[in-house]
Amino acid sequence: MSTASVTGPSARLKWIAGVLVVVYALITLMPLLWIMATGFKTSSDAIAYPPKVLFEPSLEGYVNLFTTQTRQVAGQVSTPETWYERIVHDKGMVITGPSRYGERFMNSVIIGFGSTFLSVFLGTLAAYAFSRYRVPLKDDLMFFILSTRMMPPIAVAIPIFLMFRSLGLSDTHAGMILLYTAVNLSLAVWLLKGFIDEIPREYEEAALIDGYTRFQAFRKVVLPQAATGIASTAIFCLIFAWNEYAFAVLLTSGTAQTAPPFIPTIIGVGGRDWPAVAAGATIFLMPVMVFTILLRKHLLRGITFGAVRK
Amino acid sequence: MPETAMDRAASATPPGIARRVRGLSDRAIAWLFVAPTIFLLLAINIFPLIWTIRLSFTNFRANRPNADVEWVGLRNYQRILSDPEIWQTMQATAHFLFWTLFFQVLIGFALAWLINAKFRSSNFWTTVIVLPMMLSPAVVGNFWTFLYQPQIGLFNYVVAFVSGADPTSFSMIGDVPLAPWAIVIVDTWMWTPFVMLICLAGLRSIPESIYEAAECDRASKWRQFWTITVPMVLPFLMLAVLFRGIENFKMFDLVVQLTGGGPGSTTELTSINLKREAFEKWRTGYASAYAVILFVTVFGLASIYVKALNKVKER
Numbered sequence: 176m177s178t179a180s181v182t183g184p185s186a187r188l189k190w191i192a193g194v195l196v197v198v199y200a201l202i203t204l205m206p207l208l209w210i211m212a213t214g215f216k217t218s219s220d221a222i223a224y225p226p227k228v229l230f231e232p233s234l235e236g237y238v239n240l241f242t243t244q245t246r247q248v249a250g251q252v253s254t255p256e257t258w259y260e261r262i263v264h265d266k267g268m269v270i271t272g273p274s275r276y277g278e279r280f281m282n283s284v285i286i287g288f289g290s291t292f293l294s295v296f297l298g299t300l301a302a303y304a305f306s307r308y309r310v311p312l313k314d315d316l317m318f319f320i321l322s323t324r325m326m327p328p329i330a331v332a333i334p335i336f337l338m339f340r341s342l343g344l345s346d347t348h349a350g351m352i353l354l355y356t357a358v359n360l361s362l363a364v365w366l367l368k369g370f371i372d373e374i375p376r377e378y379e380e381a382a383l384i385d386g387y388t389r390f391q392a393f394r395k396v397v398l399p400q401a402a403t404g405i406a407s408t409a410i411f412c413l414i415f416a417w418n419e420y421a422f423a424v425l426l427t428s429g430t431a432q433t434a435p436p437f438i439p440t441i442i443g444v445g446g447r448d449w450p451a452v453a454a455g456a457t458i459f460l461m462p463v464m465v466f467t468i469l470l471r472k473h474l475l476r477g478i479t480f481g482a483v484r485k
Numbered sequence: 486m487p488e489t490a491m492d493r494a495a496s497a498t499p500p501g502i503a504r505r506v507r508g509l510s511d512r513a514i515a516w517l518f519v520a521p522t523i524f525l526l527l528a529i530n531i532f533p534l535i536w537t538i539r540l541s542f543t544n545f546r547a548n549r550p551n552a553d554v555e556w557v558g559l560r561n562y563q564r565i566l567s568d569p570e571i572w573q574t575m576q577a578t579a580h581f582l583f584w585t586l587f588f589q590v591l592i593g594f595a596l597a598w599l600i601n602a603k604f605r606s607s608n609f610w611t612t613v614i615v616l617p618m619m620l621s622p623a624v625v626g627n628f629w630t631f632l633y634q635p636q637i638g639l640f641n642y643v644v645a646f647v648s649g650a651d652p653t654s655f656s657m658i659g660d661v662p663l664a665p666w667a668i669v670i671v672d673t674w675m676w677t678p679f680v681m682l683i684c685l686a687g688l689r690s691i692p693e694s695i696y697e698a699a700e701c702d703r704a705s706k707w708r709q710f711w712t713i714t715v716p717m718v719l720p721f722l723m724l725a726v727l728f729r730g731i732e733n734f735k736m737f738d739l740v741v742q743l744t745g746g747g748p749g750s751t752t753e754l755t756s757i758n759l760k761r762e763a764f765e766k767w768r769t770g771y772a773s774a775y776a777v778i779l780f781v782t783v784f785g786l787a788s789i790y791v792k793a794l795n796k797v798k799e800r
Binding site for chain 1: 508511512514515516517518519521522523525526528529530531532533534536537547552586592596599600602603604605606607608610611612613615616617618619621622623624627628629631632636637638639642652692731734735737738742755756757759760763764769772773777779780784787794
């Protein structure tokens with residue numbers, strides 16, 4: 176600010192506001208930091224009293240997360256060769272194979288990206304049509320699209336469960352992709368319509384006069400202009416699909432199960448293996464945190480459902 | 486280059502028709518673009534809804550697909566509305582809704598107001614505050630059960646450290662009087678940033694000139710706050726309450742991972758109760774009627790609320 180505004184907050188007020196916000200931010204960050212820290216603790220450090228803030232980092236949780244283990248049988252123990260075998264060996268266990276975490280994580284990736292691509296693709300087309308053409312019953316359709324988000328997922332899950340069962344879609348990637356696409360479409364259409372509304376029509380009209388067809392004008396003029404909007408919508412769809420739990424826990428069990436219903440089921444030998452749970456959570460939450468920090472400017476509008484412009 | 490018959494025919498076609506053929510008509514494009522979306526929403530949202538309504542008049546059970554299905558009329562609805570257990574879950578939901586909205590509005594607005602003072606690095610700290618709401622509620626809720634452990638949990642330790650109580654003397658998710666607050670705390674932690682962001686957008690939409698005019702009229706800061714800031718942010722705040730209200734009425738993932746509805750059924754919100762009826766007891770017809778009632782409730786409350794919101798906006 177070049178000139179001191181008469182109405183702006185004073186320097187002292189700013190300082191107090193800053194301190195209060197930072198204190199809140201640090202408190203709010205504690206549970207997240209605790210998840211990350213617990214992932215690097217040994218199982219005994221994780222359940223120590225008082226809770227340990229300083230500890231010797233260990234990869235035990237991560238090794239437990241990615242492997243299945245069994246107790247060592249005397250006489251059959253081979254000497255550990257790799258660092259992770261040594262960690263397991265020192266606890267009196269032996270690795271029997273990989274765990275299902277990697278698979279579940281990949282399911283999350285496939286279903287997340289698949290549904291995001293589809294919902295953004297279909298959403299862009301619909302949003303363009305709603306923005307540029309006189310579609311009959313436009314307002315009703317837009318409201319209908321929005322109202323689909325008001326239904327509790329469990330309420331919709333009953334018939335979808337039956338429908339998927341008879342179509343052979345239960346517990347498949349395709350079924351989950353279609354389902355998440357349908358759920359995300361409403362948000363995608365609303366957000367994208369807002370972005371496309373802001374692109375001046377004159378650009379397309381100029382292109383049409385230059386001999387472009389409507390399709391070409393859409394592809395070569397509108398799409399590049401809406402790229403930022405499309406990207407931030409995509410992030411939102413991705414985060415939704417990534418975090419979704421209710422449908423995933425009801426409609427998937429084995430092959431297509433995503434990480435959110437899986438992580439809470441991680442248990443260890445003799446009580447919950449909290450370092451492994453924390454390690455799984457850290458790996459799963461980290462991409463979203465990084466996205467949020469890197470793309471904070473573009474995310475605001477999606478969070479507020481496009482209701483708040485700029 | 487020799488002209489082919491094709492080229493000659495093409496150049497003979499009037500430009501109007503040529504454009505028609507080359508590009509589809511506007512109407513066709515509009516329908517082509519909208520149709521897949523409408524189709525998918527009809528197939529995965531509306532069709533299931535209609536099916537739910539149909540099922541709600543039957544005694545169908547999804548775990549016995551071959552059993553005879555009887556048409557029972559409105560009996561499912563009668564049983565739900567007279568079931569004391571359901572009224573109890575409605576009460577639990579109302580408690581959860583009221584207090585989460587109360588705390589989120591209070592803290593969210595306060596934070597937005599503080600952030601709007603634009604201190605140094607306020608953008609960075611805003612992003613930090615926003616982090617919890619971006620994360621998977623099920624995964625984070627599951628980890629909160631660890632923080633709530635009586636002996637080893639960080640939450641109990643901090644509360645005990647501040648209050649001087651014994652950290653093992655209370656269990657946030659095990660004690661009947663505390664469990665409803667345990668879910669309120671985690672939901673508030675997670676979703677306050679949402680209310681904050683919308684309030685912040687509201688605060689930033691107030692033109693500086695209004696405050697300058699008030700300053701010229703020698704209105705006190707206190708008065709400016711109540712006569713300018715609050716009324717101008719109110720429509721935004723009400724919108725935030727609408728979104729959070731709908732979301733928390735549907736609440737499932739966070740709470741099911743935190744308490745699973747327990748202890749007893751003290752935190753059994755409607756969605757958790759519905760899940761139990763539909764996917765554990767397999768009373769599909771009954772649960773469908775339940776789902777319809779919930780949907781009508783959300784829709785009705787939301788419509789009344791939107792009317793009130795529009796009135797506030799007009800003022």
